[in-house]
Amino acid sequence: MPELPEVETLVRELRPHLVGRRIQRVVLYAPRSVATPSPAAFVRRLQGQTVREVRRRGKFLWFVLDRGAWLVHLKMTGRLFLREDPAPDPHARADFFLDDGRVLRFSDVRRFGRLYWVPDPAPVLGGLGPEPLDPAFGPEALAERLKGRRGRLKALLLDQRVIAGVGNIYADEALWRARLHPQRRADRLTPAEIRCLWRGLREALAAGLRHHGTTVQWYRRADGTAGEHQHYLRVYGRAGRPCPRCGTPIERLRIQGRSTYLCPFCQPLV
Known part of the structure; x- marks a missing residue:
């Protein structure tokens, strides 16, 4: 999507x-x-x-x-x-x-x-959450959105009522950048980890925008051509290939029916 x-x-x-x-x-x-x-x-x-x-x-x-x-x-x-x-x-x-x-x-x-x-x-x-690339959306705003939530990070990032616009691809990319496991509980994140997640979200989304989007199958730009960001993905769709940060093979999990990609070394479930 x-x-x-x-x-x-x-x-x-x-x-x-x-x-x-x-x-x-x-x-x-x-x-x-x-x-x-x-x-x-x-x-x-x-x-x-x-x-x-x-x-x-x-x-x-x-x-x-x-x-x-x-x-x-x-x-x-x-x-x-x-x-x-x-x-x-x-x-x-x-x-x-x-x-x-x-x-x-x-x-x-x-x-x-x-x-x-x-x-x-x-x-x-009206029911959509804040825009993650909005200049007003800082680490403190993300902390407020996650405050008291016992849900797992991947599921919360996909919830459009929590944050608007993030889907399966960029959730995985953001969590890899933040070094956070998709199944970490939101209410157990430290302030430093929330800041890392905020930075990871912004970096992952900005990179996708810089490369005109990710074409895995269906997405096309307004002129009918494909995006280019699929050539720059760090973990999504890269199961078995080396993590670009540590070299550990990327793993693919099924979380709530969704394919989820992560580095088991960089993103431990702690």
């Missing part, structure tokens, strides 16, 4: 092409992709509107319109990319025809992605 760096990459790449553009027509091929309102109302609400801003909140793309907000959650296989024409695509779920002749296409192989039009995004986005 695209995470913060992938969604932010899309936002940055789409912003200069979409801000100020008018959505002339919407063709919806998969009504079930619309979460709210009804599919017919979704089309009516978007047609004729101008995109005023392109933002991100957690893993959501957020298009500020003349009236209301258009939200997109890509889920596992969703893609948004610009095309000069609506060429045939068996996985196309919606086409948004712009006033400059181009088409913004939403494609989704697994059909899990969701489209929203809402008068106010707060009911959809």
Whole structure:
């Protein structure tokens, strides 16, 4: 599933092409992709509107319109990319025809992605935790989010109510950077370990953003090309390969049904 760096990459790449553009027509091929309102109302609400801003909140793309907000959650296989024409695509779920002749296409192989039009995004986005790359999100803010929580670190990092935008890849990368085992209990971290986790989160996410996201399978940038961060991952997907820090073979565990990668030497369960 695209995470913060992938969604932010899309936002940055789409912003200069979409801000100020008018959505002339919407063709919806998969009504079930619309979460709210009804599919017919979704089309009516978007047609004729101008995109005023392109933002991100957690893993959501957020298009500020003349009236209301258009939200997109890509889920596992969703893609948004610009095309000069609506060429045939068996996985196309919606086409948004712009006033400059181009088409913004939403494609989704697994059909899990969701489209929203809402008068106010707060009911959809309001439950998300803080943004980990926000300058105001320091070690103290992370400590406050983890305070009194007995949960395991990996599960808490994946909980969008605790911190927004982190998923499986960057949780593993952040924990490796912080030298923390994914199954450590949050309420047993020392202040120094919380600072290491905060730094690891920011470094892992910033690296993914610097390389335009991680393409393991489905994610693509706004022009349809792959990201590059998969070539720079430290532990994710590297089971059996040497840890880049100590040389110990990376291990793969299953935690809550998710593949989890770690170095057993650098990240002991203490």
